[in-house]
Amino acid sequence: MSLSTQPYKGTRDFYPEDKRIQKYMFNKWRDVFELFGYEEYDAPVLEPTELYLAKGNEEIIQEQTYTFLDRGERSVTLRTEMTPSVSRLVAAKRQELAYPLRWYSIPNLWRYERPQKGRLREFWQLNVDIFGVAGIEADQEIIQVADATVLSFGAKRTMYSIKLNNRALMNYISNDFLGLDSVQSTTLIRLIDRMNKMKAPEFWGLVEAIFSPSQRDAKLTDKLKKILNAKTMKALPKEVAASEPAQKLGKLIELLHLQGISNAVYDPTLMRGFDYYTDIVFEVFDTDPENNRSMFGGGRYDGLIGQFGVEPVPSVGFAAGDVTFQNFLESHELLPVLASETDVYVILIGDVYERAIKPIQELREMGVKVAVDLTGRKMDKQIKTALKKNIPYALFIGEEELKKGQFKLKELAKNSEESLALARIVTVVKDYRRK
């Protein structure tokens, strides 16, 4: 029996060409966040299990996490999301931080699940949060950052839509407008969350089943239909539209439209789980009918930091998984062909290695990234290797070149070459990089 070369179930190996794509995405993300003044933080991959239990979901911990005892019999869990950790960080320095905080992180997360499309056991997730702002300006900024993130890859606003809802509005609708009790309310919200996965008659049948006979007599289903079918907030019943959470959501969408985020729309069926979100929630959807799924989302979670026994801190944020994000970029052909990080591949002609060391070192000292073939194979083989590695330039070093101090630099994609002095090579290569 030989060892398996397969990566562990649900994880990926990142060969250089894969890592290149990951770096491309992460670097672009970082550029956007930093443009908005967000600062990067990180936390351990391993957290005490209580951190996740605090949210009160035993079942998830037991079945969908990597949880085990360390050598000191402490129960630890591989982080499954960043929000509890970042809340812990903020709570720990609650008094001394300079609010508002604008923080981001790109952690790898672990979930014990059966892998499927867009969903693995280890994945990376970009997290962006703003702490310490209670007003909708923060919600607005977070959505603006989310929008800018997608745009920065060259996406058009027709390629995605930003759906918004308000958890407080849903609570108002279910508790006050429909008059449901808390059990009915939870069941209904959960059901609406799955609405798009089933056919309309099936969905409405299940809705009817939630209501009591008297509620059915009061035509609650019809009332709910009017809400869930609303394409805009104007289509809502007057009483609902006039409620405080609806007003707030309306104001936010208006703000977003004002700044050109025209693809922000109200979606009464958007639920986004039902755990720690307290107010505005949003999700970014791919509009491609082939891949009409949620790419990422976020919202306001004002209650979480208070769980650490400190005064609560208002918080808004979003998170995007690397797998779904990359799927989006690929399906819209937004991933460029990425060249190697190496600038120049040196091809040695004949037995010249010892004399080639010096000029090669000079190039590196001037900031050119140089790899040398070292195999002593025939030139055509060496050139093929450079091509395969996607290195933009080949540099030939042989007797002639060493004698003249002029080296043949070949731009492989163009099949053009010229003899240049080292200093000139540096400028040519750096110029290419800037393109």
Added chain:
RNA sequence: GUGCCUGUAGCUUAGCGGUUUAAAGCGUCGGUUUGUGGUACCGAAGAUCGAGGGUUCAAAUCCCUUUAGGCACCCCA
């Protein structure tokens, strides 16, 4: 956890109403007389057909088990 589908050279697959040396394309390596390419031509290496068991004179091909992967459900914190 439940259901459906799949597993043949490094990759993509053919062969799957059983029978002798398992086929092709791509890739890899080498060559086409030695200072220049992805094309062309020639050649080579490379598979106990995921694993285990069974039926049979005979199995990649049929049956069972197992394992790995994919997709959907569940869930999605």
